[in-house]
Every structure is written in C-alpha cells, then in structure tokens.
Amino acid sequence: MGPDRYCDEVVPGTVKVEVLVRTENTLAFRPPLPGFGTDHIIVIPTRHVSSLLDLDDDLTIELLSTVKNVAALAVDQHGGCQVLTTLGDEQHNKHLHWHVAVGDGVARFVPRA
Numbered sequence: 001m002g003p004d005r006y007c008d009e010v011v012p013g014t015v016k017v018e019v020l021v022r023t024e025n026t027l028a029f030r031p032p033l034p035g036f037g038t039d040h041i042i043v044i045p046t047r048h049v050s051s052l053l054d055l056d057d058d059l060t061i062e063l064l065s066t067v068k069n070v071a072a073l074a075v076d077q078h079g080g081c082q083v084l085t086t087l088g089d090e091q092h093n094k095h096l097h098w099h100v101a102v103g104d105g106v107a108r109f110v111p112r113a
C-alpha cells in the first residue's frame with residue numbers, strides 16, 4: 001500500500017489546494033506543486049477508491065463528468081490538454097486520480113516513422 005495524500009491531506013483539507021470543481025463525491029483541484037508545466041488539475045473521488053479498476057459504476061459517471069468539465073476549461077484556456085490516470089506499478093498514489101495536464105511534461109504520442 002503506497003501513500004494516499006488525497007484521503008490523508010486533500011479531502012480533510014489539511015493541505016490547501018485551489019479547488020476548481022466540487023460535486024457530491026468528486027473534487028477537482030490544482031495541487032500546491034504542479035507536476036506539469038502550464039496547468040495541472042487533479043480530479044479525485046472524495047471517498048477512497050484505489051484505482052480505476054476498483055471504480056463503481058455509480059461513481060464512474062460523476063467522476064468522468066468532473067474530468068470532462070475541467071478538461072473543457074483547460075481546452076478553452078490553453079487550446080488542449082492531456083487526461084490520464086495511472087494503474088499498477090505506474091500509480092504512485094494509491095487513490096484513484098486523473099491528471100488534466102497542459103504544457104511541458106505531458107506525454108507526446110509521436111507516431112513512429
């Protein structure tokens with residue numbers, strides 16, 4: 001079991017974050033230390049869900065809707081963004097989270113020549 005900064009710090013409010021969207025069961029916020037260059041928004045369920053593989057159908061629509069709304073803001077403001085979640089060994093924080101990322105640091109999917 002890895003660290004869970006979202007249940008431990010963000011949801012209870014012990015770490016201050018800039019909240020963009022809050023719904024009954026989801027939260028979208030800018031982290032204090034952005035991981036991506038231009039803009040970086042994290043979207044989480046406010047109750048513990050370990051990863052996308054453990055997400056209930058009920059919460060899926062609400063969570064993806066919050067992801068969609070902040071991604072739309074990022075596209076309006078910056079012209080594009082990347083939306084991603086990580087799983088297994090690639091997931092460092094073991095609370096399901098989506099990154100909506102803009103600018104340096106997003107993965108560039110370049111077609112192979």
Ligand SMILES: [Zn+2]
Pocket residue numbers: 004006007008047048049094095
């Ligand atoms: Zn958690």
